[in-house]
Amino acid sequence: MKILVTGAAGFIGMHVCERLLARGDDVVGLDDLNGYYDVGLKEARLARLTPRGNFRFVRIDVADARATAELFAAERFERVVHLAAQAGVRYSLVNPHAYVSANLAGFMNILEGCRHAKVGHLVYASSSSVYGGNARMPFSEHDNVDHPVSLYAATKKANELMAHAYSHLFGMPTTGLRFFTVYGPWGRPDMALFLFTKAILEGRPIDVFNDGKMRRDFTFIDDIVEGVIRVLDRPAEPDPAFDPMRPDPARSDAPYRVFNIGNDEPVELMAYIETLEAALGKTARKNFLPMQDGDVPATSADTSDLRRATGFAPRTPVREGVRRFVDWYRDYYKIPKTG
DSSP states (O other): OEEEEETTTSHHHHHHHHHHHHTTOEEEEEEOOOTTSOHHHHHHHHHHHTTSTTEEEEEOOTTOHHHHHHHHHHSOOSEEEEOOOOOOTGGGGTOHHHHIIIIIIHHHHHHHHHHHHTOSOEEEEEEGGGGTTOOSSSBOTTSOOOOOSSHHHHHHHHHHHHHHHHHHHHOOOEEEEEEOSEESTTOOTTSHHHHHHHHHHTTOOEEEEGGGTOEEOOEEHHHHHHHHHHHHTSOOOOOTTOOTTSOOTTOOSSSEEEEEEOOSOOEEHHHHHHHHHHHHTOOOOEEEEOOOTTOOSBOOBOOHHHHHHHSOOOOOOHHHHHHHHHHHHHHHTTOOTTO
16 A cells, blocks of 8 residues: 555654555655754654665655645555654643644644545544543543643644544544553653653653652553554444444544554553663662643553454563663663663
């Protein structure tokens, strides 16, 4: 298939592209290489993809309506994996307009491109952050998610609503994937594992929010990619049992679905740090801080719907995933094991 992957220079995007290329798909990777974090890392990710004959990179900002429309008009995409977005909960507190541009206007442009090109399936990144103020665990796609606690979460919820409108109006198959705390090799420098590893190796203290009592459903990148690919190959279909008198947020009488992708085994932040310390062979100096605005104390994914629909559930243990990240980090930054 010919597939567009937006955010191709990003953490998840690069891994998804690699998997699609390995199985023989033709991939067009889109990214704007913005400066939210180290552009050199993004370029290094792209360098892993560009030698492939069935990969082509285009530098476009999805918020650029004309450029995005021209790309869709020039290509004949059969599927789209939309991962480009302004990421980060905390950054949304200081630069909210970046989220409106990338996550709302940008998503609108992707929906329009898919509509006019009659793309067979749009799979897009949502987030566990949409559960916001929900206290019932584990988080289920069938629960109400009308109480976001950050603008980032609100934009991801909006994406799901926008996708449903297009599925309903134009019969366009769309599937949203609520990712739960993704980590692994080639990860984002603004994520906890990356920040902790860098600080510990440099002998600096790490900031531990909520006094380390946070619980997260840390999900390894390989599991995320497997879920994305399996969902991509199964275009959303209308649910014949959908009841408009008792509407289910995860389903519709339109070709629309939403799935959680999480590890299904939440880990307390302090235990996660201890696992990292063991992998590094160094003990962290910890600076305990209160909860930050926009954060939630715990996440936990109910992945039963994903398992029923695709036969897959993430299974990589945190110990193995953290070790593989540390091995990559040392190799990428040329840090010997004695460092």
